[in-house]
Amino acid sequence: MGVKFPWRTTSLMSVNSASINNDYGAILLNLKNCHSKSKVFTLCRIRNIGIMAHIDAGKTTTTERMLYYSGYIRTLGDVDDGDTVTDFMVQERERGITIQSAAVTFDWKDYRINLIDTPGHVDFTVEVERCLRVLDGAVAVFDASAGVEAQTLTVWRQADKHQIPRICFLNKMDKIRASFTYAVESIIQKLKTKPLLLQLPIGEAKTFRGLVDVVTKEQIIWKPTSDLDDGKNFEQKLLLEADDPNLFQEVQDARNNLIEQVADLDDEFAELVLGEYSENLDLIPADKLQSAIRRVTLAQKAVPVLCGSALKNKGVQPLLDAVTMYLPAPNERSYEFLERMSRLLLPFADQQIEIPSLMPGNIALTVGLKQSATGDTIVSSKASAVAAARRAGMGTRGEKRSSSNTESLLLAGVEIPDPVFFCTIEPPSTAKQQDLDNALSCLQREDPSLKVKLDPDTGQTVLCGMGELHIEIIHDRIKREYGIETYLGPLQIAYRETILNAAQATDVLDKAVGDKRHFVTAELEVRPGLGERATTKPAIEYAVGIEELPKEVKGAVENGITNSCIQGPLLGFPVQDIDVTVQSLTLHPDTSHTMLSACVSRCMQKALKKAGIQILEPLMNLEITVSEDHLSAALADLAQRRGSVQEIQSRQDNRVVVATVPLAEMMGYSTVLRSLTSGSATFTLELASYQALSSQEQSALLQRRTGLV
Numbered sequence: 150m151g152v153k154f155p156w157r158t159t160s161l162m163s164v165n166s167a168s169i170n171n172d173y174g175a176i177l178l179n180l181k182n183c184h185s186k187s188k189v190f191t192l193c194r195i196r197n198i199g200i201m202a203h204i205d206a207g208k209t210t211t212t213e214r215m216l217y218y219s220g221y222i223r224t225l226g227d228v229d230d231g232d233t234v235t236d237f238m239v240q241e242r243e244r245g246i247t248i249q250s251a252a253v254t255f256d257w258k259d260y261r262i263n264l265i266d267t268p269g270h271v272d273f274t275v276e277v278e279r280c281l282r283v284l285d286g287a288v289a290v291f292d293a294s295a296g297v298e299a300q301t302l303t304v305w306r307q308a309d310k311h312q313i314p315r316i317c318f319l320n321k322m323d324k325i326r327a328s329f330t331y332a333v334e335s336i337i338q339k340l341k342t343k344p345l346l347l348q349l350p351i352g353e354a355k356t357f358r359g360l361v362d363v364v365t366k367e368q369i370i371w372k373p374t375s376d377l378d379d380g381k382n383f384e385q386k387l388l389l390e391a392d393d394p395n396l397f398q399e400v401q402d403a404r405n406n407l408i409e410q411v412a413d414l415d416d417e418f419a420e421l422v423l424g425e426y427s428e429n430l431d432l433i434p435a436d437k438l439q440s441a442i443r444r445v446t447l448a449q450k451a452v453p454v455l456c457g458s459a460l461k462n463k464g465v466q467p468l469l470d471a472v473t474m475y476l477p478a479p480n481e482r483s484y485e486f487l488e489r490m491s492r493l494l495l496p497f498a499d500q501q502i503e504i505p506s507l508m509p510g511n512i513a514l515t516v517g518l519k520q521s522a523t524g525d526t527i528v529s530s531k532a533s534a535v536a537a538a539r540r541a542g543m544g545t546r547g548e549k550r551s552s553s554n555t556e557s558l559l560l561a562g563v564e565i566p567d568p569v570f571f572c573t574i575e576p577p578s579t580a581k582q583q584d585l586d587n588a589l590s591c592l593q594r595e596d597p598s599l600k601v602k603l604d605p606d607t608g609q610t611v612l613c614g615m616g617e618l619h620i621e622i623i624h625d626r627i628k629r630e631y632g633i634e635t636y637l638g639p640l641q642i643a644y645r646e647t648i649l650n651a652a653q654a655t656d657v658l659d660k661a662v663g664d665k666r667h668f669v670t671a672e673l674e675v676r677p678g679l680g681e682r683a684t685t686k687p688a689i690e691y692a693v694g695i696e697e698l699p700k701e702v703k704g705a706v707e708n709g710i711t712n713s714c715i716q717g718p719l720l721g722f723p724v725q726d727i728d729v730t731v732q733s734l735t736l737h738p739d740t741s742h743t744m745l746s747a748c749v750s751r752c753m754q755k756a757l758k759k760a761g762i763q764i765l766e767p768l769m770n771l772e773i774t775v776s777e778d779h780l781s782a783a784l785a786d787l788a789q790r791r792g793s794v795q796e797i798q799s800r801q802d803n804r805v806v807v808a809t810v811p812l813a814e815m816m817g818y819s820t821v822l823r824s825l826t827s828g829s830a831t832f833t834l835e836l837a838s839y840q841a842l843s844s845q846e847q848s849a850l851l852q853r854r855t856g857l858v
């Protein structure tokens with residue numbers, strides 16, 4: 150089957166074949182009524198978009214509405230009832246949160262939209278990143294009563310990194326403290342971006358009932374019918390001065406502002422404004438303004454802002470129009486490779502339909518790739534990989550690209566933050582160890598932020614993850630999806646080690662193996678690092694006179710140095726921020742590279758021990774959103790956790806406490822905060838840096854872990 154397939158769409162490959170529903174007949178029936186499976190969309194009518202936001206902003210609810218209005222589902226699901234399409238994992242339905250991204254495909258007014266709903270919780274950031282790299286555009290959803298929240302900033306930066314054009318949707322306009330102005334201001338202040346206000350709300354909070362399209366000056370008012378308030382019934386007509394003189398003036402001003410803003414960013418539009426329409430900006434046709442908005446959005450010079458309430462079924466249809474109107478088609482993003490793929494599936498959340506072919510620019514799934522993992526770019530053969538790599542100016546192992554115009558040809562990799570928590574995991578019996586290993590290796594391929602290693606001292610399997618929730622979900626999935634009841638050891642903090650002073654050491658290895666003599670003398674100096682902070686990659690240099698060592702010898706030396714930094718000498722945690730100088734090296738010509746690495750590694754361990762080890766603990770950025778009533782209780786609790794408050798901001802009627810706190814003090818925090826604030830507070834926790842433990846804290850930790858002082 151010669152299926153044309155673009156390289157760029159192939160990274161959504163982490164389909165768990167166990168979850169594939171083979172009951173295609175039933176799914177096809179669903180789809181027959183609402184869209185023709187054979188409908189062919191030209192590239193310019195395809196939109197591959199993601200929905201991203203802070204936890205609970207309403208991504209899943211907005212997606213559910215999109216599916217409903219486009220005709221793909223007949224009833225509206227509700228996150229709180231656990232029956233939405235895209236939150237299909239048991240854990241998602243139980244907890245009302247998105248954990249894994251779900252892809253769905255639907256049509257909206259002659260456009261094919263492939264949409265991915267991504268998780269908002271900070272523990273699943275990698276999941277967002279793995280989606281962003283295959284998307285052409287994104288809708289950022291905000292809670293209009295909270296504006297930009299901590300995780301919005303993280304996902305916004307990720308979208309910046311992947312250069313994804315965006316639209317902002319200010320959701321929850323029906324909430325008591327919803328404020329369009331406040332949310333827009335926080336976008337300007339915190340995201341440092343230029344919002345283009347394409348709509349103004351009509352009413353706010355309880356009175357929110359519709360919106361005005363600033364470009365066309367049409368008002369859209371939702372009218373509930375007596376028996377069903379599903380948002381399908383709305384009235385759209387030109388706003389006249391007589392309807393509401395104040396609103397009319399506001400829209401007039403907003404349109405003039407929008408025209409000015411767009412003219413500043415787009416030369417073609419500026420010519421129109423200064424020329425043909427300079428006398429009367431009112432006469433600028435809506436389509437000219439829309440085309441200019443599209444150009445500045447695609448160039449990521451500004452971001453269109455829309456508003457609504459997904460839960461109350463208002464504003465989602467205009468949002469869909471904006472997705473088709475302002476976000477790019479795949480051919481407007483520069484990817485050029487076409488590849489072949491054997492079995493293709495069109496995703497519809499947890500169900501898939503097998504399809505014979507797919508046009509370039511779509512998102513699809515494939516199954517049966519045993520070796521692939523999230524972050525891989527897949528090609529059909531070694532030869533095509535080599536050819537593609539050559540065209541892109543890089544080696545087959547992914548070395549750096551040589552020129553900037555090749556950037557667009559390859560997918561960026563997924564950036565994996567270091568795990569901060571770990572715990573041991575044990576199967577119910579040794580007979581089940583193999584099954585557990587298999588389950589963990591499948592889960593790891595899907596989720597690269599999950600790390601699994603073997604404790605060299607105890608032989609136990611150790612899980613390392615992004616947070617308590619992350620590890621909890623993995624534990625749960627092993628039970629439900631792989632049928633293995635495992636036991637987790639206590640959750641522990643992933644500390645780091647570093648050195649306090651400079652130190653030197655020498656080591657000699659002299660071994661005869663067979664008729665070969667392996668002989669090495671190595672002398673190394675280690676120093677506290679001066680360069681980039683929090684890096685576990687040591688900076689290595691060579692003393693004068695030995696800079697010209699052969700490449701393979703240098704490789705073996707550097708392997709030895711790097712390996713000894715993976716497990717520090719005090720507690721076995723990674724060693725960070727050190728500089729190393731290879732002072733001297735003598736080698737017998739028969740010496741193998743393995744022996745050379747081993748000698749250098751031993752020498753490093755000696756030098757590190759002499760240099761005095763300092764334990765570092767993860768320090769977290771904490772943001773708590775809490776009502777005024779519960780602020781003092783939350784602050785008192787924070788003081789007991791070695792927390793340091795940096796700022797207390799006002800967000801509508803709530804206070805936002807911005808603080809740093811050692812991760813070691815945050816075990817079980819969500820339960821404590823919930824009971825302290827009667828469940829009203831929310832918080833986010835993100836790694837900020839690693840900070841030195843005091844000598845008493847370090848001794849206490851040593852005592853706890855090794856029994857030594």
Ligand SMILES: Nc1nc2c(ncn2[C@@H]2O[C@H](COP(=O)(O)OP(=O)(O)OP(=O)(O)O)[C@@H](O)[C@H]2O)c(=O)[nH]1
Nearest residue numbers: 204205206207208209210246247269321458459460
């Ligand atoms: N008042 C109000 N509540 C909403 C609106 N949209 C969503 N919600 C509620 O907000 C909560 C979170 O909604 P979700 O759709 O799960 O949000 P999410 O962004 O997908 O959440 P995660 O994926 O877990 O980050 C649920 O209780 C929704 O019912 C809205 O427009 N107005």
